[in-house]
Amino acid sequence: MPGLIRFRWIAIFCLTLGLIPLIHWHVLQKRDIFYFVAVLALLATFNVVSQGLWPREEQARQKHTLVHLWVDLLAAAGLLFVSGSAQNPFVSILCIHSFLGGMLLRQRASYLFGISVLLLLGLLQLETYLDAKITLGADLTDLWLSFLSQWVLVTASWFVSHYFSGLLKKNEMRIRLLQDRQHQADRLKSLGALTAGFSHQLATPMNSLKLRMERGLRKLSDQEVAAREELEKAKSSLDECVQVFQHMASVFSQSAEAELQTVEIQKLCEDLLKVWEKENNTITVEKHFMAEPLNCRLQVLAFSNTFFDLLNNAVEASSAGSKIYVRLFKLDSWIYLEVTDLGEGLSEETLSRLGEPFVTTKVDGNGLGLYSASMMAQAAGGEFRIFNNTSGRGATAEIRLPLEEA
Template sequence: MRISGKGINLLKVREALRKQKMLSGYELCNRNLLDGSAEPIMIHDESTVLYVNTAFVHMMNGFSPEEYTGKFISELFAEQEIADKISYAVERLVIRTKEVTVEVETIRLPTIFHGEPAQLIMFREIFSQRKTEEELRTVKHLLHSVVENTSDGIVIVDRQGCVLQINEAFEKLHGWKQEELVGKVMPMVPDFLLEEAKQIHAEVSSGKIVCDFETYKLRRDGSIFPVSVTVSPLKDSVENIVGFVGVERDITQRRTIEQNLRLAQEELATTIREQQGLIFKYKRINDQYILTLCDGELLYRFGMRPEQIIGKNVWDILDGKETLDFLVHYKSAINEMENVIFEGSFNGITFISSLRPIIQDGIVVEVIGSCVDITERKRTEIALQESEERFRHLVELSPAPIIVYGEDYSILFVNGAAINLLAATIASELIGKPVNQFVHSDSVDSFCVEIKHLLTESNPSNTIELRMVRLDGSILDIEARGVPIKYSGKKAVQFLCNDVRDRKIAEETLRESDRRYQMLLKLSPEPAIAHDGELIVYANDAALKLLGAESREELIGKSLLSFFHPDCQDAFRETMLLVKETDAQLSLAQAKLITLNNEVVEAEGSSVYVYKHLNVPLIQTVFRDITERKRTEEMIIRSEKLSIVGQLAAGVAHEIRNPLTTLKGFTQLLKAGKRNDAYIDLMQVELERINQIVNEFMVIAKPQNVELQQHDLYKIIDDVIQFMEMQAIMSKVEIRYNLIENVICICNQDQLKQVFINILKNAIEAMPSGGNIEIRMTCTEDSIGIQFFDDGTGIPEEILTRIGEPFFTTKETGTGLGIMVCHKIIEAHHGTMQIESELNKGTQIKIVLPNVDHSTEI
């Protein structure tokens, strides 16, 4: 339809538009896109405006949308008239409104509007682009102004803690001037808080932000005042931490306010006691409902006092039946996280109780409740008879919209919620109206069939979705459930409705979130695979590279288990079961993967149950290639072994020299013809001794197979003691031990021997003047403990905290890798290693390993 001419009657225009046939689905979709566009858009024919969107009205700021419809376009444009132009022509125009002239650029497109040819113009305001740079300069100025004028003290320091810059508020807060602090470490931390400051520095150095941390600071005059501190890392363009930014706020006034708050709380407690009702609070602790607050006049009329019941379980206070009735509501308030109101009776008093859950981080931490005595009101209500009016009253007050249809499909009754739902003001605007006036044409036929079915059947219907047309013409998506009833003695159908607009929006938001999730997963630098059980559903680009695939099609549909080394497949199956049971992310676990190129890759993997990817619950497993890291660790272990070999070489040589001397003497006797079988027996014993020493020495020197097997831990420790005994004797050290025989451990005996040798060697070196080493073993159902005690020089506290760091050593010839390697070996055995030491009193090392009964978890 084309509209032209001056003096258009807008009412007639709207009436004419309403008489036109319904827009097609395609046109309706385009119309929705235009309405929601952020670009100003106008549609016109040769002379008349047919349509403008909200963005156009906002740009013009001159008329309402209705005033533009039917207006001559020559009235809007100041410099030139609108005429048919070539499609996609870009030109500058000047549009005039009531009081404003707007300079714009336009793009023209041919279109169809209500079945007629028309022109669509998209506008872009030139003036807004010119404003951008000015606004940017303004923002920078404001930022500088905020930093300089804020009441919070701001300080910037480098990684060593030297001050780079402070603002004026910081100077006022502490009393120092900027020139007194720049280039120096801040002297603002009280001595008793130095350790706390070190911990904060360590956290921020790791990249964390410490927010609103309350502590105390020093002023120049030596006074101490409370502050709230926020410290964040300062990073350069490549995300390296180059310094720290601290923001301090004086909270002296707040502390005063807190003191006043405590006084107010005391006054509140008095008020609660004096009020006529009853106020209480409770928590769920170990499935018991423990009262944490209870006071009020009603409590005393119940015959109780606060000190008698606070801290006790409800079960201990009330009779059994009453407790069960109350616990239903108490559980509902906590489990459903909803407000609960119920009536109860205790000691002859009827009351109404209201429960309101207090929710923090999505968890109900406490419930606050109140009780009001309604004994007299209840007596009055009991005297009243149940009636239809009461039912009607309840229905009208229902928060759920309720609509009752009669046999002729017309509305018989609506409650207040339904009146609001259909955009009416009073019920008379809806009563008597046919179903097709408020049900969209897409749904009216199926809805009438549902009403007919309910009028003939006695069972409620299933929940159905409908599109309702409100009085203002807007479309509303609802869910409804029909129930056949009697209304004024006749058959009718009552529909309980529920507005599902918010749910629709939430579903769309979920779909958008799913799309973003998949994009993030695809671009993630960590190899990630989504799988349904063992079946691969999706793999990102990094996963393709890890498994040696060139396209996703090579992986999708295959079993992820087939890429695991046979030794790791059982552990992977158990992990998948555990992920589904816990629905939580599991920590990293090591595994061997076999790529499509038959290469073995050492990797760490972590799995979590996710609800993405077309709403199908999947497991997402993220891998990390640790092949190079494993090789490095093996080289470090080998290096440490060679270091130990070099240091023990002298002791081994001395140990071998003694049996060699015996062998040499007996050989000379035999050569002289003095043959004696006893000589041969002694020579065999000494040869066996040499062989044992050489074998023990080779355990340390050669690369070892890291396969874990069952070994007798007693024998492993006994072998190490024999191996180290000569070095201990040479150093005047006595090794005492209390071991338990036949203790079976799942381990690599060569690696454990390396750990024990390293510990004994360090203990011997810590006692240059001699001393004692004591070894104890304990065994429980779950674990095996081995403890080493020496009475050497001990380790200072500042050095003890660094023990185990790579290449940190106090020895002139040490590598700094020994203890680190020991830690790695014990961790590989799923054990723990702890070192305790006190200067001049000795050192204790405790190793805990899993017992053989739980070895299947290793």
Template sequence: MLLTAKTFLLNLLLVFAPLGIMQILYLLKYTNLLKKSSGWLLALFPLLSVILCMTYPIVISDNFILDFRRIPFILGALYGGKWVGLIYLIVLLSYRYLLGGSGFYPSLYSFSIATIATSLISAYFLKLDLKKKLLVVAAMDGFLGGFGTFVSLTFFNSEIELSMWILFSCISVIGVVLATLIYEVFINQFKLLHSVMEGQKLKVVSHLAASISHEVRNPLTVSRGFLQLIDSDLNDREKKGYMKLAITELDRATEIINDYLTFAKPYPESVERIDIISEVKHSISVIQPLASMMNVSINAKIDLPSAYMHSEKRKFQQCLLNFSKNAIEAMSNGGTLTIQIARKDNELKISIQDTGVGMTKDQLSRIGEPFFTTKEKGTGLGMMVSHSIVKGMGGELMYESEPGIGTTVHLVFQVENVN
């Protein structure tokens, strides 16, 4: 009995040991030191646990052995998705076949069914709260253990004491619950770390904006005024062209400074009652010339009655124009810009969809960061400001994107009650 307890603990240790390495990888991922390969590396270590558990099993009899491989298998398949689960299944069955014995067939049946089940519920599982996740993994572990044991005892003349099976099943359920808790803790821990790091970046930019925006904008405005006066007295066409270019560049510099100033003060300064539907229609009329120039057609689906909220009209317009302009510029070879509004009770969702280049998951995770942009000549300030405006208005931002297909941004706001 003592020997069995030791082998139980050893096998369980092989489940938890790789979680420490995964913690280091998550740290590298959320500090942007490990990007492209991080997903595959994170999926590799649960698979390592599977192989180690099978290499050092709990031997019950000559033709019946137990191990805790199902714990890392369940975690990896549920958190990694269907392709990770399929890879796990292929590796697990290949290695089990090489080990020999009749135990291959119970593994084939039970883990194949488990792979199908996890692939179907993986996306839904990631959206569950912690309590429901623990119930799902415990149920999945119980199914794998029960079904595998049933097949072994019924069709392959295996023998196992009832007390041993109960002990193993209890330890396995406790193990999968603990492993899930650890996994959730360090995922949330490093998400918090990432958000703190981003918060520090935004804080620095905010302080910088508040301290220098006014001081820089004032001399730019004065310089522009004198340049206009000089321009009015010039007769040389070439020099007038140079002067016009200088004024244009001063306007561009002022616009960047205004972006900084908006970021420093994203919350509405002069609150008024605005009609969201009317403002969206206005933004479409403003952006239409740029769309025509870029060979982009606008498909507007905004046939809804007026919807009102209290905010600052100018900043709301700036936010809509930034998102629409970015969508158009993402379609350098032309395409379709779809602007759609949907309402459910007091929640109004504005969807701006393009058919442009799209973004990767890594790019999506960084959108809105200071100075991050996918455009060659962009600064990233426009998106940073837009995110700040939406947040200041109490709104919510969501993105959907696929490389080569396009991007959709959803802006969700709370509006007044329907009369």
């Protein structure tokens, strides 16, 4: 919007300077000078009034931009009507309006403005044609060719700007998505590093406290049952704290230091699934794997732990007797591994934070399994996400990994 206002001031200044040459070359008649100056004054007034009126919402900005472009278009058409219409050499200024409309407007607004430019061009050409019919010796063939070239130029200006504007919009959305993913990855790494540091600093005092509690338990007599129960509960809670910190530290160290290996992911997933099914023989797993060999680079141990975690999560989210589904397929240059359950699904608030440490829907969970999945996928150059199924039943955990060409 500020750019349009500045551009309009430049146009007003240039038209004011060009007033004398237009009169000298008889493009503008002296009787039309007042009308010409009045249009410029109205444009300047509109510019002053519009200064600072810039809405923040995208939809409102589109409406304001459309109004500004319409005002400029009507002003240009009005000036052309009194200075030669379609025979005015400056009629090509409509190409600039068409280009700006295709560049600045989106969807219906862009199409509406493009049609408006063509309609006004048609009115200018109609006036020029009517004047040429009453002029003796006028060559209407050259006039029609001139009209056709004007339509082609205006339409091409709109189409080119509209097309490249769409490409720029898609690239902008893609850059924002990549920035959001990078921000999330940096935040997760920072949390992991922070927790790993905490676990290192707290490991010694926690272990010392654990040893002292064990000594205290051995010194208690059999008659002090209540005190023994309280100490055993405290020791159990302390053991859980130690396990959480150790798990977090191991996840971060694996993601940061483990080497990537090229593996055939179908074979790895089939082997892991066989091991898991032996320990969970009451669960029905329906798998759909591509027959084509798919290779990728990943941390095998971290991937194996993540795959087991996703299968266990799917079982816990499913009702008794229902199936879980495992899909492995290729799309473009990516490999997708999906684990789907038919449970109750997840709320939008929960989905927006899943993958962060200690964010979980389980009563006794700590959220480290999904955090580990995110770190593993990011270390391999991929992405991990969870989304509700379109059927309305259950959710799907998806790991996307870059395909390694054989």
